[in-house]
Amino acid sequence: MLRPHPWKDAMRITDDRYHRERLRMELALRFLRHEARTQTIRAWTGLSDDRIRKLYRSYLDDAQSQPPRHRGKSPHQIAYFTRSLRLQEETLSLATALWLLGVLAGGATEAPGSLAALARGALLCDAFEFYQGVRPGAQISFEHAVFLVGALARGDLLRVGWCSACGGLMLVEPFSLRITRCPHCAATTRC
Ligand SMILES: [Zn+2]
Known part of the structure; x- marks a missing residue:
């Protein structure tokens, strides 16, 4: 009978750990580039403040200019x-990207640094970069985007809904009882 080699298991565990460490560092670096706060980076990557500071210093050594913290x-x-x-329009662009990429699914309650949190964090960066790409002079900061993700994922302050007239994605107050129409449809029906 073939017995699995214990050292192979050990190698696999080391590989998994190394892979996750690399994902954590990569995500932290992406968050840093978007001028995220230390506490935000910690909440998503699970890295210690000390490691985030070191990463920030080495990032500065590589970068030409210093991003504001x-x-x-x-x-x-x-x-x-x-x-x-x-x-409002920019928030809708950002929320659409977040929704399409699945950043808002499942409540966003993963443990910091877990593979699920790292995957969601990477998608959050994708969505934010998409939003910046389609909105020249984008005003919403990354920190505000992170706040929006939390609010929309929980659905307690604001949630994703659908316009009753055109079926388009819109943002609605969680306990709103009114028939919801997007700003465009609301303006058209008023005329
Ligand atoms: Zn509409």
Whole structure:
């Protein structure tokens, strides 16, 4: 009978650990490029503050210019996304990308640094980069995008819904009882 080699199991575990470590560092670097806060990077990658600081220093050595680091409080007001018509439109672009890439599925409650959290984090970066690509002069920061992901995934402050007239994706208040129409349809029916 063929017995599996114990060292092969050990190699596989080492490979898995190495793979996950690499994913964590790669995601942390992507978050850093988007000017994420240390606490945000920690919450998604599970890396210690010390390792994030070291990564940031080595990133600076490679980068030509120093990206600004955000200090102080994280975004916490959902009203930010409806502050102006432009921000409403941008939020819809960002939410559409987040929804299409599956970033909002399943409540987003993975443990920091788990493979599920790392995968979702990478998709979040994809969605944010897509949004920046289609919205020249994009105003929504990465930190605000992270806040939006949490709110939409939980659905407690704002959720994804569908326009009752055109069927398009829109954002609605969670307990709204009104018939929901997107801003475009609402404007057309009023005329
Ligand atoms: Zn509509």
